[in-house]
Amino acid sequence: MKLHRLDLGERQIDLAATLHCGQVFQWTALEDGHVAALGDQAVRVAHDKNENALSYAGCDEATLERYLGLDLDLEEIIATFPSKDTHLATAMNYTPGLRLCRQPAWECLASFITSSLKQVPHIRKISLTLRERFGKSCQVGEHTVWAYPTPAELSAAGEEALRECGLGYRAKSLALAADRIASGEFSLSEIDDLEGGQARDRLCELHGVGEKIADCVLLFGYGRLAAFPIDVWVERVLKHLYAPRGKKRKWPRPEMQAYAAKYFGPHAGYAQQYLFHYARNHDKVLFGDR
């Protein structure tokens, strides 16, 4: 296995946090790196912190850079955040090199359809089972990984077979989405042409996709950095730390959403990920025992 090298220069990345913080579900941590399929290429990557370089195998440099969002200037993004926000600053200091990945849209949509009422380890397990049963295998060195099954592959598998992968009631939603996309009735590429709100509405037309999942897909699968998914963690953060007077207990979701978009700005999704990651790892500190 030939290892390539990508010199990061001044660019920061916390590779482990980026790959395991709950935005992507396919990476397996090794003693010295991480492996997964990017599309249908098996990729292995590790971060040499002393030299601030990535060593990788299985794909070309541009593919890896794009996937990890290394072509975006984090400093510029952070500069658009509210400058005097100590909560956000604390969250960013906790994981300074956390980046958003650019996932293939279908893979992202399908993963998040299976995510409702699930914790990260379980979503991951479902994702890996689907890959192994219905996806194509590929190899990097001695490691075998699997591409995410295409809409056609999942559509052919059918709802019952998906149910046997532990999806429960989510099997129906995933099967329906796979059917509609495989048949061409629903186009994922057309989402690119729609502005934020319309893109979100279009995704919500899929069964099992509500506002939260649509926002996740826009943020992680379409690189729409203004998308701001509000899950239970982010909701707790917003209510605890950002709610205007009188809204601490009851803050209607649309108002909360509008507040976040305006307050955090054009890269609100990045702020969301820092807050989300920090909150998940400091729930006792932030919220007490609830």
Place this chain on the structure above:
DNA sequence: GGTCAGGTTCCGA
């Protein structure tokens, strides 16, 4: 063995 989970849909008021 009961409770609960990073959500959406459906139903009734």
Place this chain on the structure above:
DNA sequence: TCGGAACCTGAC
């Protein structure tokens, strides 16, 4: 429009 129940499954 709004609140609450139901939905499958695995982890604690």
